[in-house]
Amino acid sequence: MQSAVKIKMSPNVDLSFSHVREWERTKHVHRLHPYLGKFIPQLVEVFLKNNFTKGQVILDPFAGSGxxxxxxxxxxxxxxxxxxxYFNCLITKIKTHNYDIIKLEREILDLLSKSKEFSRSMNHKPLSEIATKKTNYFTTSEYLNKWFAPRALKELIFYLNNIQNYEYQDVLRIILTRSARSARLVPHFELTRAEEPIPIKGEYYCYKHKRKCQPTIEALKFLNRYSYDTIKRIRxxxxxxxxxPISIIQGDTRKFRLPAKDLNGNIIEMPKKGIDGIFTSPPYVGLIDYHDQHRYAYELLGIPMNGKEEIGARSNGYNHKAVDDYRKGMIESLKAIIPFLSEEAIVFIVANDRNKIYPEIAEKSGFKIVTKFDRSVTKKASRERNPYSESVFQMVKE
Ligand SMILES: C[S@@+](CC[C@H](N)C(=O)[O-])C[C@H]1O[C@@H](n2cnc3c(N)ncnc32)[C@H](O)[C@@H]1O
Structure with missing residues (x-):
């Protein structure tokens, strides 16, 4: 059925947001945990404001960090x-939850203070003693033992073991994993990459700080920094x-359906008139491994990794087969979603469509592209600053 399409924005609008400063791009909860492949919030805001009204239901079928x-x-x-x-769902959950801020602050600072005490108890101990397995604070995980200095790992495990004593456990988990990410034995300028083949053990030249830096031996300074930062951002x-309301469903978009259970086990019903709109950026072929980038978090928290079910995972390469699998995966996903959209739904998909396959994906899944917005992107977070262009496809049901 043909929809009445209202195009409210000129396709020539400047969507680069190059004037938006770093602190605005990462305002409040948007920087509660690093995540490679995140939207700039101003892009989402412009499209939602111009195309939808208060009360309309928005779906992001590849919600990432929310x-x-x-x-x-x-x-x-x-x-x-x-x-x-699961981990990305956890990031989204803690960003979007409605907290009792006083209680949250009390819990975060209490665990921080216990961690400081624990860390002090390791002062003046020889490294060999800290590294020994004969304490409560060790792990058999090869990955964790390889990527963290002994003292840092003990501090992280102490923090982890104590999370169970609090109510806002998921926030504490995110402070823990954010600290772990910074405390890895990875050069500062490579922190945005998923993983380096060899952990650094000695002094190195740091391209980020433009001086010689030392590998991190402790995690406490990060636990301290991110505890206060988390309170500030959530407040x-x-x-x-x-x-x-905000609902988060963990699952493969190719199997999307409503009603469904959200992360808390509550049932999410299909909205009466259907979902009014989508704003999403799906994964793209061979660019990012969304699970591997947070391997430290999966290892620490012991949560399952579903990397094999990722559409377009980097580890599957960028060959003919990978592009073909991606095309099929995206068609399957959009076909799964379409029955839950209202007849007038407007769908925005942000993609760096190097292979020019989105017109075919749209057509084969029952959509029609009505506008294509182009936007130039400069990566600010990593050393690879080559600008590139991505498109925002505006689609409606065919
Ligand atoms: C480009 S990211 C989305 C980032 C998001 N816009 C944000 O601002 O955080 C794409 C997301 O799709 C997820 N993904 C990949 N394959 C999926 C699948 N089969 N079903 C659901 N999600 C999938 C990845 O885990 C990743 O988080």
Whole structure:
């Protein structure tokens, strides 16, 4: 059925957001945990504001770290996020939860203070003693033992073991994994990469700080920094948070359906008139391994990795077969979603369509592309700053 299409934005609008400063790009909860492949929130905001109204239901079928859900909430739009990775769901969950801030602060600072005490107890101990297995704070994980200095790992495991004593456990888990990410034996300028083949053991020239740096031996300074930062960011977001509900579904988008259970076990019903709109950036062929980039988190928290079910995973390469599998995966995903959209639904898909396969993906899954916005992107977070262009495809049901 043909939809009445309202194109409210000129396709020539400047979507580079090059004028938006780093602190604005990473405002409030958007920087609660690093995540490679995240939206700039201003992009989401512009499209939601110009195409939807308060109360309309927005879906992000590849929700990642939850940028669309956060921005939809600020605008009073109920939202549903679907995401394959348990860890990404956890990041989204802690960004979007409605907290008792006083209690949250008390819990975060209490565990931090216990961690400081524990860390002090290791002072003046010889390294050989810290590294010994005969303490409560060791792990058999080869990965963790390889990627962390002995003292850092003990501090992280102490923190982990104590999380069970608090109510806001997921926030503490995210402070832990964010600290672990920074405490890995990885050069500072490579932190945004998934993994280096060999952990660094000695002094190295740091391209980020433009001086010689030492590998990190402790995790406490990060636990301290991110504890305060988390409180500050959640408090900031709580001032603009609306009551619009946010639901997170963990699962493969190719099998998307409603009603479904959200992360808390609550049933999410199909909205009466269907979902009003989508704003999403799916994975793309051979670019990022979304699970591997947070391997330290899966190892520490002991959560299952579903990397094999990722569409377009980097580890599957960028050959003919990979592109073909990607095409099929995206068609399957969009076909799975279409029955839950309202007749007037507007779908925005952000993709770096190097292979020019989106017109075919749209057509074969029952959509029609009505506008294509182009935007130039400069990566600010890594050493690879080559600018590239990505498209925002606006689609409606065919
Ligand atoms: C480009 S990222 C989305 C980032 C998001 N826009 C944000 O701002 O955080 C794509 C996401 O799709 C997820 N993904 C990959 N294959 C999937 C599948 N089969 N089902 C659901 N999600 C999948 C990845 O785990 C990743 O988090």
């Amino acid at each position: 940028t669309t859900l956060v921005e939809a909430n600020v605008l009073g739009m109920p939202s549903i996020g679907n995401e394959l990775s 900031e977001f709580s001032k603009m948070r609306t009551n619009a």
